[in-house]
Amino acid sequence: MNWLKYSSPQTFYPLAGRMVPWFMGIAAVLGLVGLYLAFFAAPTDFQQGDSYRIIFIHVPAAWMSMFIYMVMAFWAGVGLAFNTRLSSMTAHALAPTGALMTFIALWTGAFWGRPTWGAWWVWDARLTSELILLFLYMGYLSLVAAIDDPRRADKASAVLALVGAINVPIIYFSVKWWNTLHQGSSVSITRAPSMASVMLIGMLVMVFAFWAYSIAAVLMRVRCEILERERGAAWTKGLKDS
Amino acid sequence: MQWGSVSEFFAMGGYGLYVWGAYAVTAVVIVAEMVMLVRRGRTLRAGAGRSSHAQSD
Numbered sequence: 151m152n153w154l155k156y157s158s159p160q161t162f163y164p165l166a167g168r169m170v171p172w173f174m175g176i177a178a179v180l181g182l183v184g185l186y187l188a189f190f191a192a193p194t195d196f197q198q199g200d201s202y203r204i205i206f207i208h209v210p211a212a213w214m215s216m217f218i219y220m221v222m223a224f225w226a227g228v229g230l231a232f233n234t235r236l237s238s239m240t241a242h243a244l245a246p247t248g249a250l251m252t253f254i255a256l257w258t259g260a261f262w263g264r265p266t267w268g269a270w271w272v273w274d275a276r277l278t279s280e281l282i283l284l285f286l287y288m289g290y291l292s293l294v295a296a297i298d299d300p301r302r303a304d305k306a307s308a309v310l311a312l313v314g315a316i317n318v319p320i321i322y323f324s325v326k327w328w329n330t331l332h333q334g335s336s337v338s339i340t341r342a343p344s345m346a347s348v349m350l351i352g353m354l355v356m357v358f359a360f361w362a363y364s365i366a367a368v369l370m371r372v373r374c375e376i377l378e379r380e381r382g383a384a385w386t387k388g389l390k391d392s
Numbered sequence: 393m394q395w396g397s398v399s400e401f402f403a404m405g406g407y408g409l410y411v412w413g414a415y416a417v418t419a420v421v422i423v424a425e426m427v428m429l430v431r432r433g434r435t436l437r438a439g440a441g442r443s444s445h446a447q448s449d
Contacts, residue, residue: 189401194394200405204414211418250425254418261414265407363422370429377436389437 159236159376160385166369173366180359187352195349204262206353209336210360211254215283216318218248218364222290223315226308236372238304239379241311242294243371247364249287256280267331275324276332279317286314300379 156162188206195202222244229238259277260270271277290307297303325334336345337353345353380386395401404411 190395194405199407201407201410203404203407203411207415207418247425250421254421257417258414261410265410367425367429370433374429374432374436377433381439 157234157236159239159380160383162236163373163376163389166373170366170369170373173362173369177359177362177366180355180362184352184356184359187348187355192349192352193346198266201262201265204258205336205349206356207360208255208258208262209353210357211251211258212280213357214360214364215248215252215255215280216321218244218251218368219283219286219311219318220315222248223311226304226311229304230308230312235379236376238308239375240368240372241304241308243368243375245287245291245294246371247367249284249291251360251364252280252284252287256284272331274331275328276321276330279321279324282317283321286310286317290314 156165184206188203192203192206194200222241225237225244226241228234229241256277259280263272264270290310293310294303294307297306324330325332337350377386377389402408402412
């Protein structure tokens with residue numbers, strides 16, 4: 151099978167359309183299972199009481215905010231290097247969902263920080279670098295919107311996305327490099343997780359739910375981008391019901 | 393299951409405002425994104441069938 155044929159907007163459009171319901175379905179099922187585990191199976195934390203239940207959306211959103219940025223920078227870079235239209239459209243489609251995940255991470259963090267630290271916000275390295283990530287997404291989206299010529303917008307925004315990628319490892323390692331109020335990672339590949347297993351499983355189920363949701367949302371947005379950009383092309387006529 | 397009653401569940405051991413404040417806003421922004429995407433797609437597909445020069449958003 152020749153996978154490269156899906157790198158053209160015309161062939162990717164219907165494929166993306168077929169994948170959306172699957173990823174939405176996976177996101178819904180995993181989300182319900184994850185919420186059940188989060189609120190009914192997971193016990194009350196002995197230190198933080200029930201406030202810790204915010205972790206089940208906070209960590210998945212924070213992970214997705216960084217992961218989506220890396221994927222966005224990757225596709226923006228591919229678009230810049232090889233001049234492939236679909237790569238740049240994918241990068242543009244990833245940015246709003248990435249910004250949304252960053253907002254959720256910051257918001258849920260504030261609602262967790264208030265009862266735990268006594269403050270909605272502190273200028274801690276982890277929080278500040280995550281806020282910079284939100285500004286990077288917003289700057290990227292503004293730049294795309296500000297340039298009328300789509301090919302020039304692709305190139306300029308790709309440079310911004312690639313330069314901004316340096317912020318992602320800073321966010322990730324901030325809790326190690328600086329003395330932060332934000333707690334260290336509860337899950338790490340180098341040591342056993344410092345969480346009860348039902349909490350960990352619930353959190354991982356929510357991570358996969360957020361992952362599936364993000365894929366579905368981005369595929370829907372790529373389809374919109376394709377229709378907008380390829381409006382003049384003959385193949386987009388007669389797409390009324392696909 | 394650790395909740396004795398429905399009101400105990402909503403109280404979240406005294407952290408109700410924080411837990412539900414976090415979850416409610418997350419739900420609202422996700423639903424908002426979906427509604428916007430579905431609408432944008434519908435508008436574009438309706439335009440694609442008619443004219444190749446249709447203006448949208």
